[in-house]
Amino acid sequence: MNPTSNLDLDTRQETFLDANELIINMGPQHPATHGVLRVILKLDGEKVLGTECVIGYLHRGVEKIAENRTYTMFNPYVDRMDYVAAVSNGLGYCEAVEKLLNVEAPPRAKYIRVILTELNRLASHQLWLGTHALDIGAMTPLFYTFRDREEILKIFEKYCGARLTTHAFRIGGCLYETYDGFEADVKKFLAFVPPKIDEYEELLTTNRIWLERTKNVGNISAKDAIALGVTGPVLRASGVKWDLRKAQPYAAYSDFDFEIPTGQNGDTYDRYLVRLAEMRQSLRIIDQAVNKIPEGPIMAKIPKVIKPAVGEIYHSIEAPKGELGYFIVSDGSTQPYRVRVRPPSFVNLQALDLMVRGQLVADVIAVIGTLDIVLGEVDR
Amino acid sequence: MLDYITSYLNSSTTPGQAGNYFWATVYILIIFAGVSIAVMAMNWIERKALAHFQIRLGPMRVGPHGLLQPIADAIKLLTKEDIIPDGADKLVFWIAPLIILCAAFTTYIVIPFGPTHAVTDLNIGILFMLGVSSLGVLGVVMAGWASNSHYPLIGGLRSSAQMVSYEVAMGLAVVAAILMSSLHGMGFYGVASNGSATGVGTLSMIGIVQAQNEQQTWFLFKFFPLGFLAFGIFAIAMVAETNRAPFDLPEAESELTAGFHTEYSGLRWSLFMLGEYAAMIAVSSIAVTLWMGGWMRPFPHWLAGDTWDLVFSLFPGITFLVLAAFAFLGVIRMPKHPLFKIQTIGLAGFGAVLGLIGLVLLLPPVRYRILDIYWFSAKVAIFMYLYIWYRATFPRYRFDQLMKLGWKVMLPLALGVLILTAILGVVL
Numbered sequence: 060m061n062p063t064s065n066l067d068l069d070t071r072q073e074t075f076l077d078a079n080e081l082i083i084n085m086g087p088q089h090p091a092t093h094g095v096l097r098v099i100l101k102l103d104g105e106k107v108l109g110t111e112c113v114i115g116y117l118h119r120g121v122e123k124i125a126e127n128r129t130y131t132m133f134n135p136y137v138d139r140m141d142y143v144a145a146v147s148n149g150l151g152y153c154e155a156v157e158k159l160l161n162v163e164a165p166p167r168a169k170y171i172r173v174i175l176t177e178l179n180r181l182a183s184h185q186l187w188l189g190t191h192a193l194d195i196g197a198m199t200p201l202f203y204t205f206r207d208r209e210e211i212l213k214i215f216e217k218y219c220g221a222r223l224t225t226h227a228f229r230i231g232g233c234l235y236e237t238y239d240g241f242e243a244d245v246k247k248f249l250a251f252v253p254p255k256i257d258e259y260e261e262l263l264t265t266n267r268i269w270l271e272r273t274k275n276v277g278n279i280s281a282k283d284a285i286a287l288g289v290t291g292p293v294l295r296a297s298g299v300k301w302d303l304r305k306a307q308p309y310a311a312y313s314d315f316d317f318e319i320p321t322g323q324n325g326d327t328y329d330r331y332l333v334r335l336a337e338m339r340q341s342l343r344i345i346d347q348a349v350n351k352i353p354e355g356p357i358m359a360k361i362p363k364v365i366k367p368a369v370g371e372i373y374h375s376i377e378a379p380k381g382e383l384g385y386f387i388v389s390d391g392s393t394q395p396y397r398v399r400v401r402p403p404s405f406v407n408l409q410a411l412d413l414m415v416r417g418q419l420v421a422d423v424i425a426v427i428g429t430l431d432i433v434l435g436e437v438d439r
Numbered sequence: 440m441l442d443y444i445t446s447y448l449n450s451s452t453t454p455g456q457a458g459n460y461f462w463a464t465v466y467i468l469i470i471f472a473g474v475s476i477a478v479m480a481m482n483w484i485e486r487k488a489l490a491h492f493q494i495r496l497g498p499m500r501v502g503p504h505g506l507l508q509p510i511a512d513a514i515k516l517l518t519k520e521d522i523i524p525d526g527a528d529k530l531v532f533w534i535a536p537l538i539i540l541c542a543a544f545t546t547y548i549v550i551p552f553g554p555t556h557a558v559t560d561l562n563i564g565i566l567f568m569l570g571v572s573s574l575g576v577l578g579v580v581m582a583g584w585a586s587n588s589h590y591p592l593i594g595g596l597r598s599s600a601q602m603v604s605y606e607v608a609m610g611l612a613v614v615a616a617i618l619m620s621s622l623h624g625m626g627f628y629g630v631a632s633n634g635s636a637t638g639v640g641t642l643s644m645i646g647i648v649q650a651q652n653e654q655q656t657w658f659l660f661k662f663f664p665l666g667f668l669a670f671g672i673f674a675i676a677m678v679a680e681t682n683r684a685p686f687d688l689p690e691a692e693s694e695l696t697a698g699f700h701t702e703y704s705g706l707r708w709s710l711f712m713l714g715e716y717a718a719m720i721a722v723s724s725i726a727v728t729l730w731m732g733g734w735m736r737p738f739p740h741w742l743a744g745d746t747w748d749l750v751f752s753l754f755p756g757i758t759f760l761v762l763a764a765f766a767f768l769g770v771i772r773m774p775k776h777p778l779f780k781i782q783t784i785g786l787a788g789f790g791a792v793l794g795l796i797g798l799v800l801l802l803p804p805v806r807y808r809i810l811d812i813y814w815f816s817a818k819v820a821i822f823m824y825l826y827i828w829y830r831a832t833f834p835r836y837r838f839d840q841l842m843k844l845g846w847k848v849m850l851p852l853a854l855g856v857l858i859l860t861a862i863l864g865v866v867l
Contacts, residue, residue, distance in 0.1 A: 083589050105593070105838055196685065196835025202493035268685055268834045420593070421688075421837045 080108065083420075087116045091194045091424045094434030098411070098423065105419045110412045114405075117438040125398035130156050130230060130365040133395070138224035140402060141436040143186050145224045146179035146215070147378040153228045154309055155374035155385035159367040160230070162359045168232035169311040170352040174245060175218065175227055176310070177341040177348070181252070182211040183379035183431075184334050184341075188259060191331070191428035195272050200259055207255045210248050217244065231361035245349045249342055256338055263331070273328035277414040277426035280325060287413070288406045291381025293430060296333045297325030303377035310376075315347045327429045334431075366393050380404050380431050400439060404432040453645075455548075455559020466558045470547045478716040479509040485827050492831035503786035504769060519705030524586060527702065531585035536707045539578035539714035545571045546721040551645045553734045553811030564644035565613060568725055569606070572680070575718060576602045579682075579699050582711075586702035594698025597688050597838055602680055604845040609676035611853035615669040615860045616729040617642060619658045620650035648733030655740045659730040662863050668856045670730040672849055674825075677722040679845070681715060683826055685833035686841060723822035724815075731818050734811035752806045755813040759797030766790030 081104075086097035095116035101108040121140060125133045137152045138145035150172055157164060164172070185208045189201035212222040217238050219227045227233070263269045279289070281297040294301055302319045304312040320336030322329025367389040375384035381403025390396040407430050414430075415423045447459040454462035483498070483506065490497030498505025523532055549564040551557040561567050576599050583595015621640025641647060651657055658666045679686040688698075700711045727733060736751045767790045773783045800806055836844070 081589065105597075192834065196687070197833065198489075199493050199831050202495060206494055262832070263834075266834065268836055271840050272834055272837055419837060419839060421835075 085423070087113075092427060093190065093432055096408075096427070096432065096434055096437070098427075100420065100423065102420065105421075107415050107418055107420065107423060110415055110423065112408060112411060114408075114434070114437050117434045119439065121439040122398050122400060125395050127394065129393045130367070130395060133398070134228075134230065135224070135226045137400075138226055139435060140400065140439055141183075141378065141380065141383075141404065141433045142223055143433055144179050144183040144379045146175050146227050147183075147376065147383060149226060149228045150176050150310065151374065151376040151378065151383045151385050153230050154376065155372055155387055156230045156365065156367070157359075158374050159370065159372045159387055159389055160361060160365065162231055162361055164232040164310075164359050165356045166311065166353045167355045168228075168357040168359075170348050171233050171237060171357065172228060172310050173312065173315070173348045174345055174352075175215070175225075177345045178211045178214060178245075178248075180379040181338055181341050182208045184338050185211075187334065187379075187428075187431045188331075191425075191431075192263060194424045194428040195269070197263065197266075197269070200262055203255065203258060203262075207252055210251060214241075214244050214248065217241070229358070230365060232356070232358035234358070236357055242349055242352070245345060249346055249349075252342065253339070256335065260335060264335075270328065272421075272425060273331060273429075274326055275324070276327045276418065276422050277429060278324060278326045279410055279414050283413060284325065284410065287410050289381070289410050290406065291377070291379070291403050291431075292330055292333045292337060293381065293407050293410070295319065296322035296329040298323050303375060303382060307375075309374075311348070312344075314351075315344045317343050327425055330429045364393055366391065375401065378403055380433070380436070381407055402436040402439065404430075404434075404436040405439075408432050408437055451555060453551075453555055453557045453560045455557070455561075463558055466556075467548075470558065471544065474544065474547060474717055474720060475713070477720060478713055479513070481716055481720075481823055482509045482512070482712075484823075485830075488824070488827045489831055492828075503773070503782040503789070506786075506789065513709070516705055516709040521706060522702075522704050524588065524702050526587040528585040528587065531581050532702075533707075535578045535582035535585060536703070536710035536714065537578075538581065539575050540710050540717070542571055542574040542578065543714040543717035543721060546718075547724075549644050550721065550724045551648060551728060551733060552815050554645060554649075556734075556811060557645065560643055560645045562646075563642045565617065565642050565647070565725070565729070568644070568721075569610060569613065572718060572721060573602065573606050575714070578714070582703070583699040586699075588702055590697075591699050591701045594701070598682055598699060601682070601686065601688060601838075601841060601845070604842060605676040605679040605686075605849070608672055608845060608849035608853045609680060611850070611857050612669045612673040612676065613725075613729065615665070615853070615857045616647065616658050616673075618857070618860050618864055619654075619661050619666065620647045621864070644728050644733075648728055648735065651732050652735055652739065657730060657732045662860060665856050665860050665863065666730065668852065669860070670726070672853050672856070673726055673729070674822075676845075676849065677726060678826070678829060679841070681719045681722055683715075683719065684830040685835050687835060688838055688841060719823065719826060720819060723819045726822060727815060727818040734815045736810065736814050752810055753801065754817075755809050756797045756799075756801035756806060758813075758817075759793050759800060763790045763794035763797055766793055 081102045083100045083102055084097065085100055086092040087095040092098065097113040097116065099111040099113065101110070119139070121136055124136055128136070134149065134152060137148040140148050153164075185204040189204035192198075192200040215225050215227070216222045218241065219225050219235055227235075279287075279293070279297055281294075281299045284294045284297045285299065289297075290301070298321055300319050300321050303309070304317075305319060317340045318336075320333050320340065322333050369389055369391045371386065371388040373384055373386045375382050377383075382401065383403055384401035386397075386399040386401070387395050388397040411423075411426060411430065414426045418426075443459070444461050447454055447457050447462045450457045450459075454460075454466055486508070487497040487505070498508040501507045501511045523529055546568050548558045549561050549568055551560065579598045579602070580595050583591045583593075583598075586592070617640055641650065647658075654661070659670050660666055678684075682688075700708055703711060732739075736754075738747075742751075766786055770783055770787045770790060773779050773786065800809055
C-alpha cells in the first residue's frame with residue numbers, strides 16, 4: 060500500500076460486538092472507477108470510514124514530453140490527456156501559446172473554435188451521463204447518449220479527419236477551413252439533439268430510484284469546494300456562479316449570450332441537473348455562433364518556427380470538467396522549458412474523500428461518477 | 440406394469456395424488472427439460488429485448504438473429520476451466536450452486552400448469568413453495584462465504600439480508616391471497632354461508648386457482664384495490680427475491696464486480712444463472728397462480744359458451760403461426776448475399792417448424808389439451824417480459840434504501856392489506 064497514505068490502515072475490533080473493519084481495494088481493475096483509478100476503502104460494514112486514492116496507473120509523462128518537443132509538436136499530445144474532450148485541451152494549449160507569442164487568432168478561427176469546443180463539451184457531458192447512469196445501474200441511457208454523441212463525432216471526423224483525439228486547432232488559428240455543409244450539419248444537429256436530452260431526462264430526472272440514489276449523496280458545500288480548488292460543474296452545483304467563459308472570456312465567448320446554470324445543495328442530483336442544463340446552454344452558444352460566424356482568414360500571421368520570447372504564461376479555459384490551465388515557461392528556444400497542466404479531473408478528485416466519508420460503498424461509485432474524472436487527465 | 444402406467448390415464452388428479460410414480464417421474468423430467476429450455480429461450484429473449492430497448496441488435500452472429508447463441512454459450516461455459524480459488528472452502532464452494540439450483544427446481548413440483556398438470560398437489564402447496572424457494576438464500580450465503588474474498592462476502596451478506604427481509608412482505612401478501620380463496624359470499628373463514636365446501640380456504644396451489652374459478656374473479660381484482668395492492672407487493676418482492684434489477688444489489692457489477700458469484704466460472708457459474716432464471720420463472724408462476732387465475736383463460740365466465748371456447752382455443756396455434764410469420768419476415772429481410780444463404784435457410788427452417796407446431800396446435804384434440812399449459816405459460820411470459828423491462832429502465836437501489844423500502848413501506852402495507860382483507864372477508 061501507499062507508504063504516504065493518510066488513511067489509517069489498521070483494522071480494529073474494540074469489543075467482541077463491534078463489526079470488523081474491512082480494507083477493500085477498489086480498482087485499478089474495476090468496472091466503475093472510470094479507467095485505472097485505485098481507491099483503498101476502509102469499511103465498517105457498508106459504511107465508508109475513509110478513502111485513499113492511488114493514482115498514476117496511466118501516467119505517461121505528458122508534461123515531461125513537452126520539454127523535448129517543439130511547441131507545435133507538443134500540440135497533439137494534449138489531446139491524449141482528457142481524451143473525451145480533446146478539442147478543449149487543444150484550445151487551451153493553443154491559446155496559451157498564442158498568449159505567449161502575443162498573437163491573436165482571427166475572428167473566424169475563434170468562432171470555429173467555439174463551435175467545436177461546445178460540441179465537445181456536449182459530447183463529454185453525454186459520455187459522462189451514460190457512464191454515470193450505468194454506474195448507478197441504469198443501463199439504457201448509456202446507449203442513448205452514445206447514439207447522439209456519434210453525431211458530434213461525425214462532425215469532428217468530417218472537419219479534421221479524427222473522431223476522438225482530434226488535434227482540431229493549431230497555434231495561431233485553425234488549419235482547416237470548415238468543410239462544405241458544416242453549418243448545415245451543425246444546424247441539423249442543433250435540431251436533432253434537444254429532444255434527445257429530453258429523452259434522457261424522461262428516463263432519469265423524476266425517476267424515484269434515481270432521486271434516492273443521487274439526492275443528498277456526495278454533498279460538498281461551496282466553502283469546501285472552493286477550499287479544495289474544485290471547479291467546473293461540481294463547483295457550480297454547490298451554488299458558486301463561476302465559469303471561466305464568463306469570468307475571463309477567452310476565444311469568442313464574450314460575443315455570446317448564455318446562462319451559467321447553478322445548483323443549491325451541491326449533491327449528486329444537482330450536479331446532474333447542472334450538467335444537463337449546461338448541455339442546453341452549449342446548444343444555445345453553438346446556435347448563436349453558427350448563425351453569426353464571420354468570414355475571413357482562419358490563421359493569424361505566426362512565424363514558421365515558434366520561438367516565444369523568454370517568459371511565462373498561465374492560461375486557463377473552462378473545459379467540460381472544470382478549469383483546465385496551462386502554465387508554460389519559455390526560455391526563448393523552440394521548446395518549452397516547462398509545461399505544467401492544471402487538470403480539472405485531478406483537482407476535483409481530491410474532493411472524493413470528503414464527499415464519501417460516512418456514506419455507503421454504493422455512494423463511492425456514484426460520487427466517482429459524478430466527479431466526472433478521466434484518468435488520462437488525472438495521471439497525464 | 441403396463442396397467443400401472445395406463446391406469447393413471449383415466450384419473451383426473453395429478454400423478455402425485457394418484458400415487459403413480461411412473462407418471463410423476465415423467466412429469467418431473469418434462470418439467471426439468473421444459474424449464475431448462477425456457478431458461479435458454481429466456482436468455483435469448485432477454486438479450487434481444489434488452490438490445491432493442493437500447494437501440495442495439497443483440498446477438499446476430501451465431502445462427503440467424505443469434506438464435507443459436509444460448510447453445511453456443513452453454514458449450515462455452517461447459518468447456519471452460521473449472522477454477523476453485525486457493526483459499527476457498529472447497530466443499531462449500533462446490534455445494535453452493537447446487538443448493539440454489541435444487542431450491543429453484545424443487546419448487547416446480549407443486550406449480551399447477553393445469554388442473555391435473557402438476558407433479559403433485561400438496562395441501563400445503565404454497566407454503567412448500569415459499570419454504571423451498573427461500574432455501575436459495577442458503578446457497579447465496581454459502582457461495583459468498585466459501586469464496587474467501589471480500590466482494591463475494593459483501594455480496595452474500597447483502598443478498599441474505601435482502602432475501603430474508605422481502606420474504607416477510609411476500610409471505611404476508613401470499614396470506615392475503617389465501618384468505619381470499621376462502622371467501623365465498625357471506626360467511627366466516629373456513630365456513631361458507633351456504634355450507635358448501637367451496638368456502639373453505641386452501642393452501643393448495645390447484646385449490647387456489649379453483650377458488651378463483653368458482654368466485655368468478657382473479658384475486659387481482661378481488662376487493663379492489665386490496666387484491667391489486669397485495670399483488671403489487673408480491674410483484675415487487677419477487678423481483679427483490681430473485682435479485683433482479685432494480686434490486687440486483689448482490690451482484691451489482693459497478694460496486695461488487697459480480698457479488699456472491701465473483702469467484703465462480705464455467706459450469707458452476709452457469710448453474711447460478713440457471714438457478715436464477717428458474718427461480719424467476721418459479722416466482723412468476725406463484726404470482727400467476729395466486730392472482731391471475733393460473734391456467735384459466737381470460738374471461739372464462741363473462742365470455743362463456745361454445746363460440747368463445749372455440750375462439751380462445753385457437754390462441755395457441757395462432758401464437759405459433761404469428762411467430763412463424765415473424766421468422767418468415769426475417770427470411771424476406773435477410774440480405775441477399777451468398778454468405779447469408781445458410782442463415783436464411785436455417786431461419787426458414789425454424790419458421791417452418793414453428794408454423795408446423797402452430798398447425799398441429801390448431802387440431803381439435805390437441806388444442807383443447809394444450810390450452811391450460813398455454814394460458815399459464817402466456818401469463819408467466821408477461822412477468823418475464825416485465826423483468827427485462829425493469830432491467831432496461833431502472834437504476835439500482837442502494838442497500839439501505841432497499842431495506843427501508845422492504846421494512847418501512849412494503850411490510851406495513853402488506854400488513855394493512857392483510858388486516859383489511861380479513862375484515863372484509865368477515866363483513867361482506
